[in-house]
Amino acid sequence: xxxxxxxxxxxxxxxxxxxxxxxxxxxxxxxxxxxxxxxxxxxxxxxxxxxxxxxxxxxxxxxxxxxxxxxxxxxxxxxxxxxxxxxxxxxxxxxxxxxxxxxxxxxxxxxxxxxxxxxxxx
Numbered sequence: 001x002x003x004x005x006x007x008x009x010x011x012x013x014x015x016x017x018x019x020x021x022x023x024x025x026x027x028x029x030x031x032x033x034x035x036x037x038x039x040x041x042x043x044x045x046x047x048x049x050x051x052x053x054x055x056x057x058x059x060x061x062x063x064x065x066x067x068x069x070x071x072x073x074x075x076x077x078x079x080x081x082x083x084x085x086x087x088x089x090x091x092x093x094x095x096x097x098x099x100x101x102x103x104x105x106x107x108x109x110x111x112x113x114x115x116x117x118x119x120x121x122x
Contacts, residue, residue, distance in 0.1 A: 009049075009050070010048060010049065010050040010051065011046040011047060011048055011049065011050075012031075012033060012046060012047055012049055013044060013045075013046055014026065014033065014035075014039065014044075014045055014046060014047045015039075015042060015043065015044050015045070016039055016041060016042075016043075016045070017041060017042070018041050019038070019039065019040055019041045020035045020038065020039040020045065021035065021038055022035050022036055022037050022038050023035065025055065025070050025075070025085075026047055027070060027072055027082075027083045030083065030084070030106060031049065031105065032049070032070055032083050032084070032085045032086075032103065033047025033048060033049045033103075034047060034048045034051075034053055034103070035047055035048075036048050048103070049103060049105060050103055050105075051102075051103055052089060052100060052101065052102050052103075053100070053101055053103065054098040054099070054100050054101075055068070055070070055076075055077040055085070055098055055099055055100075055101050056075070056076050056077065056097060056098055057076050057077040057078070057092065057096070057097070057098055057099040058071075058074065058076045058077065058078050058079075059094050059095065060078070060079050060094055061091075061092060061093050061094045062079070062088040062091065062092040062099045063088065063091055064088055064089060064090065064091055065087060065088065066079065066087070066088045067079070067084065067086075067087065067088075068084075068085045068086055068087065068088050068099060068101045069081060069082040069083060069084055069085060070082045070083050070085045077098075077099050077101065084104070084106045085101050085103060085104070086101045086102045086103045086104035087101065087102050087104055088100065088101060089101065089102045
């Protein structure tokens with residue numbers, strides 16, 4: 001058996017069916033990534049799957065350490081429904097526009113399966 005090093009793993013290749021704008025949250029099954037640059041439809045680009053991002057959120061408060069999910073219908077971070085994004089790393093009041101999230105890849109068996117694209121990054 002052998003393995004070949006390919007990348008650091010903080011970004012993954014992504015070729016979207018429709019154009020993706022920098023800041024879009026892209027959900028593929030249980031994997032959540034964020035476009036850091038615009039990606040044209042059918043063109044190879046990349047998504048960040050690690051890092052800390054300010055993400056537009058619902059009108060709910062988050063405490064440091066709480067789980068953060070992304071709802072592809074509302075295109076907002078939420079506390080309950082959607083794809084698991086990661087952990088809150090800076091407290092956010094209900095009236096704040098964003099929540100600061102450390103992206104975390106979660107095992108598929110422990111997460112909801114959702115697919116979609118949103119514009120939730122501030």
